[in-house]
Amino acid sequence: MNNFTFYSPTLFSFGDGEENNTGALVRRFGGTRVLLVTGGGSVRRNGAYDAVTASLEAAGIPFAELSGVQANPRSGKVYEGIDIVRRTGADFLLAVGGGSVIDTAKAIGFGALYKGDFWDFFTGAAKIEKTLPVGVVLTISAAGSEGSDSCVITQERGNLKWGCPKTDVIRPKFAVLDPRFTCSLPAYQTASGAVDMMAHILERYFTNTPDVALTDRLCEALLKTVLDAAPKAIADPNDYAARADLMWAGMLAHNNSCGVGRDQDWASHQIEHELSAFYDCAHGAGLAVVLPAWMEYVLPHDPARLAQFAVRVFGCEMNFADPAETARQGIGRLRSFFRSLGMPTTLEELGAKAEDIPAMAAHRAEKPNGFPFGGFVKIQPADMEAILHLAEGGKQA
Amino acid sequence: MNNFTFYSPTLFSFGDGEENNTGALVRRFGGTRVLLVTGGGSVRRNGAYDAVTASLEAAGIPFAELSGVQANPRSGKVYEGIDIVRRTGADFLLAVGGGSVIDTAKAIGFGALYKGDFWDFFTGAAKIEKTLPVGVVLTISAAGSEGSDSCVITQERGNLKWGCPKTDVIRPKFAVLDPRFTCSLPAYQTASGAVDMMAHILERYFTNTPDVALTDRLCEALLKTVLDAAPKAIADPNDYAARADLMWAGMLAHNNSCGVGRDQDWASHQIEHELSAFYDCAHGAGLAVVLPAWMEYVLPHDPARLAQFAVRVFGCEMNFADPAETARQGIGRLRSFFRSLGMPTTLEELGAKAEDIPAMAAHRAEKPNGFPFGGFVKIQPADMEAILHLAEGGKQA
Numbered sequence: 001m002n003n004f005t006f007y008s009p010t011l012f013s014f015g016d017g018e019e020n021n022t023g024a025l026v027r028r029f030g031g032t033r034v035l036l037v038t039g040g041g042s043v044r045r046n047g048a049y050d051a052v053t054a055s056l057e058a059a060g061i062p063f064a065e066l067s068g069v070q071a072n073p074r075s076g077k078v079y080e081g082i083d084i085v086r087r088t089g090a091d092f093l094l095a096v097g098g099g100s101v102i103d104t105a106k107a108i109g110f111g112a113l114y115k116g117d118f119w120d121f122f123t124g125a126a127k128i129e130k131t132l133p134v135g136v137v138l139t140i141s142a143a144g145s146e147g148s149d150s151c152v153i154t155q156e157r158g159n160l161k162w163g164c165p166k167t168d169v170i171r172p173k174f175a176v177l178d179p180r181f182t183c184s185l186p187a188y189q190t191a192s193g194a195v196d197m198m199a200h201i202l203e204r205y206f207t208n209t210p211d212v213a214l215t216d217r218l219c220e221a222l223l224k225t226v227l228d229a230a231p232k233a234i235a236d237p238n239d240y241a242a243r244a245d246l247m248w249a250g251m252l253a254h255n256n257s258c259g260v261g262r263d264q265d266w267a268s269h270q271i272e273h274e275l276s277a278f279y280d281c282a283h284g285a286g287l288a289v290v291l292p293a294w295m296e297y298v299l300p301h302d303p304a305r306l307a308q309f310a311v312r313v314f315g316c317e318m319n320f321a322d323p324a325e326t327a328r329q330g331i332g333r334l335r336s337f338f339r340s341l342g343m344p345t346t347l348e349e350l351g352a353k354a355e356d357i358p359a360m361a362a363h364r365a366e367k368p369n370g371f372p373f374g375g376f377v378k379i380q381p382a383d384m385e386a387i388l389h390l391a392e393g394g395k396q397a
Numbered sequence: 398m399n400n401f402t403f404y405s406p407t408l409f410s411f412g413d414g415e416e417n418n419t420g421a422l423v424r425r426f427g428g429t430r431v432l433l434v435t436g437g438g439s440v441r442r443n444g445a446y447d448a449v450t451a452s453l454e455a456a457g458i459p460f461a462e463l464s465g466v467q468a469n470p471r472s473g474k475v476y477e478g479i480d481i482v483r484r485t486g487a488d489f490l491l492a493v494g495g496g497s498v499i500d501t502a503k504a505i506g507f508g509a510l511y512k513g514d515f516w517d518f519f520t521g522a523a524k525i526e527k528t529l530p531v532g533v534v535l536t537i538s539a540a541g542s543e544g545s546d547s548c549v550i551t552q553e554r555g556n557l558k559w560g561c562p563k564t565d566v567i568r569p570k571f572a573v574l575d576p577r578f579t580c581s582l583p584a585y586q587t588a589s590g591a592v593d594m595m596a597h598i599l600e601r602y603f604t605n606t607p608d609v610a611l612t613d614r615l616c617e618a619l620l621k622t623v624l625d626a627a628p629k630a631i632a633d634p635n636d637y638a639a640r641a642d643l644m645w646a647g648m649l650a651h652n653n654s655c656g657v658g659r660d661q662d663w664a665s666h667q668i669e670h671e672l673s674a675f676y677d678c679a680h681g682a683g684l685a686v687v688l689p690a691w692m693e694y695v696l697p698h699d700p701a702r703l704a705q706f707a708v709r710v711f712g713c714e715m716n717f718a719d720p721a722e723t724a725r726q727g728i729g730r731l732r733s734f735f736r737s738l739g740m741p742t743t744l745e746e747l748g749a750k751a752e753d754i755p756a757m758a759a760h761r762a763e764k765p766n767g768f769p770f771g772g773f774v775k776i777q778p779a780d781m782e783a784i785l786h787l788a789e790g791g792k793q794a
Contacts, residue, residue: 001641003412008405014658015400211638214622214645221614228610241608244398244658248611257654261411261641 001211001261008255010147011174014248016240018176019051019137022094023059029133029173031092034063035085037105039070039097046184048139052096064088066108073100075155078118081108085132093134095172099143103151105134106170119155122162128169136175141182141193141247144200144254146175161277177251179243187234191341192284194230194246197253198223199287203266204259206298206305206376218258220312225249227313230341267374268294271384274360279352288343289350292335293390296328298377303327346393357388398608398658405652407544408571411645413637415573416448416534419491420456426530426570428489431460432482434502436467436494443581445536449493461485463505470497472552475515478505482529490531492569496540500548502531503567516552519559531569536578538590538644541597541651543572558674574648576640584631588738589681591627591643594650595620596684600663601656603695603702603773615655617709622646624710627738664771665691668781671757676749685740686747689732690787693725695774700724743790754785 013021026034034056043049056063066081084090085108095105109131111118120126136146145151149171154161164170185193205219225245232242252258271294272286279286299306307323310316310330319326335345344350361381364370372378379387410418423431431453440446453460463478481487482505492502506528508515517523533543542548546568551558561567579587602616622642629639649655668691669683676683696703704720707713707727716723732742741747758778761767769775776784 001412001638003415005408005410007408009408011402011404011406013402015398018400211641213625213638214619214642217618217622218615221611221618225611225614241398241610244608245611248658261645 004260006260010172014177016180018178020055022052023055025174033090034092034094035090036063036065037095037101038067039101043096046181048096048181052137069101069104071100072154073104077104078107082111085112096137098140099145102136102145106151107153109134122164128167131169134172136172138177139181141250147255177247179247182243183238190233191343192282194226195284195288197250198226200253204264206265207262209262212262215258222249223313263375265374265376267379270373274364281350285344288338289391292331293387295331296390297387299327301377347391348393354392357385361385401657403657407569411574413577415575417452419449420452420458422571423489430487431489431491432487433460433462434492434498435464436498440493443578445493445578449534466498466501468497469551470501474501475504479508482509493534495537496542499533499542503548504550506531519561525564525566528566533569533572535574538579538647544652574644576644579640580635587630588740589679591623592681592685594647595623597650601661603662604659606659609659612655619646620710660772662771662773664776667770671761678747682741685735686788689728690784692728693787694784696724698774744788745790751789754782758782
């Protein structure tokens with residue numbers, strides 16, 4: 001086990017109706033005047049907007065509004081929000097929605113206290129040292145931003161999708177998680193969220209750090225929970241217990257509870273970013289294609305660890321004479337599970353083309369620190385291309 | 398799943414040598430003048446005291462000292478600490494040791510900011526609303542106080558061992574956990590700590606709340622980790638990986654990570670308190686005697702849940718025709734495990750006498766809210782007596 005720091009100071013208020021305490025939570029964490037940040041219309045349709053604004057009004061907290069934040073949030077909304085904060089004197093940011101809304105609120109929070117361009121914090125020209133406090137009412141599972149120390153914004157000048165440097169300063173003060181709000185998510189989005197959670201766990205699970213028995217077990221506990229809950233939530237969108245398991249698992253999958261003390265991988269996420277960039281696919285759908293292919297590719301590096309995954313998560317029988325065979329069974333079971341959720345598992349199903357593979361690797365190579373990447377196995381351009389070829393339909397067992 | 402709030406704002410700094418950052422952590426959380434609280438000589442022998450004081454000196458932080466805090470910490474040391482804080486102007490309490498030292502520091506923290514008697518907070522005559530910040534360098538696993546919202550002090554006037562009302566205000570700002578300090582613990586204390594951790598998990602595991610799949614899995618993950626690590630730490634006291642697993646599991650077992658959203662039991666703890674009061678036994682040793690007996694007694698209430706424990710934690714084969722038989726196997730395995738650690742599992746081995754059982758139940762009955770207790774099964778005096786009789790040596794399978 002490596003040395004580590006674990007810091008998750010966010011207060012989580014979880015369950016049906018908890019959004020009715022939003023006003024009291026804003027007060028508890030010092031807010032007296034709020035900028036409410038929202039996305040499209042879903043928070044108005046699912047009741048979150050009405051409940052939150054009623055709670056703010058009941059607590060006597062005035063609020064201004066910034067709405068229309070989109071997926072893959074863009075810098076324009078951040079500049080707009082900073083302007084509203086300065087005009088209204090808001091001292092608290094309240095994000096109601098999913099990851100994009102939260103990330104926008106975080107960026108407004110540190111941008112509003114800075115005289116220069118907020119993008120300076122992303123380029124490294126300035127360092128985040130203070131922020132307005134941020135609270136969250138989460139309406140989509142899996143993003144993980146509700147408890148995290150990071151945010152990702154796309155700068156419209158140059159179309160740069162960048163994360164700010166990770167800092168504890170920007171962790172939300174509180175996050176309200178009401179699983180009921182996720183009942184209206186379409187099946188594809190529910191499935192994509194489940195895959196993303198599993199990927200967040202598996203990127204931590206595949207490690208070369210020895211003596212990580214405890215976090216292995218925690219990862220496996222979360223993975224088994226998602227295996228159980230995701231099909232239930234898709235079969236019956238109003239299954240509260242399944243929605244609750246997914247929502248809390250999504251938080252635990254990304255607040256590093258199950259990743260402390262171990263080197264992590266994150267290669268599949270890096271490869272998926274290229275699929276998203278080329279085909280604008282859902283992040284979870286891209287991961288459903290990449291992750292099993294990546295596992296096949298890295299199998300020879302540590303068959304025992306992949307076999308452990310197969311046995312403990314999917315209940316495969318261990319082949320003691322040939323652990324790699326057990327590992328392959330586990331990968332097959334993972335791919336079947338993704339398919340059962342309605343996710344693509346091949347490039348073709350994603351709408352991607354094998355002939356673009358070299359261009360995707362070349363695009364990655366142009367990024368700062370483009371290659372190698374990955375903590376479990378170092379991925380070079382040829383490896384990335386080979387992994388994507390393993391994701392071609394004809395290549396799969 | 399019940400609605401819940403989860404709040405664990407303590408920063409955990411974990412691993413070999415992390416105590417060398419103590420001074421920087423005190424500064425990060427606003428301390429400029431420290432009262433250092435310690436117990437007996439062990440922190441001087443294991444190097445914790447020297448490392449912490451060197452770190453404070455390197456950070457230019459002056460400190461006063463309160464030493465000699467004993468197990469089952471007493472009010473005298475709290476009064477003494479409050480006096481030192483007032484005389485020296487300390488603005489930060491640093492506890493170096495185990496649960497008793499941390500609890501003493503917590504009580505000094507809120508007592509020092511109050512004009513009246515600090516015991517008023519325990520009796521309910523006053524409400525804890527503010528405290529001096531507390532930091533921790535933990536040298537013994539299992540207490541859980543390093544991340545908790547409670548503290549237990551014995552008032553020397555009247556020999557009352559009471560917990561203060563739980564409040565987020567007193568959670569430590571940071572806790573340094575260096576597993577190396579636990580390598581010098583005697584085997585009996587290591588075993589007692591392991592049992593205590595398992596009890597902290599099992600008191601949460603046995604619940605009547607439906608739809609708790611995720612927290613069940615987390616509980617099982619922690620239990621399996623302790624099953625694996627405790628015998629290793631006893632066989633080789635310097636097994637760093639085993640010590641690290643136990644130390645982090647002890648924190649997770651008691652910060653409610655695995656207890657959110659479910660009613661909890663805590664009957665075994667209540668019964669054990671009487672054993673401790675009558676025989677001054679180690680808390681973990683008393684729990685090793687009570688817990689399996691309690692499980693036998695409550696088995697008919699929910700054989701399926703006890704069978705789940707047997708199958709998932711101990712790997713017992715499920716007897717689908719007779720889940721109670723599987724459950725009994727699991728209880729037997731738990732008792733065998735405790736014995737393998739050198740723990741007592743009968744009243745006789747603990748030095749307790751069956752003829753004292755009615756007196757223990759009567760002593761409990763004298764307490765405010767004495768009966769019934771327990772969230773899984775309501776325990777009345779006759780139940781408590783029956784459970785203790787099941788812990789007699791001759792009664793066990």
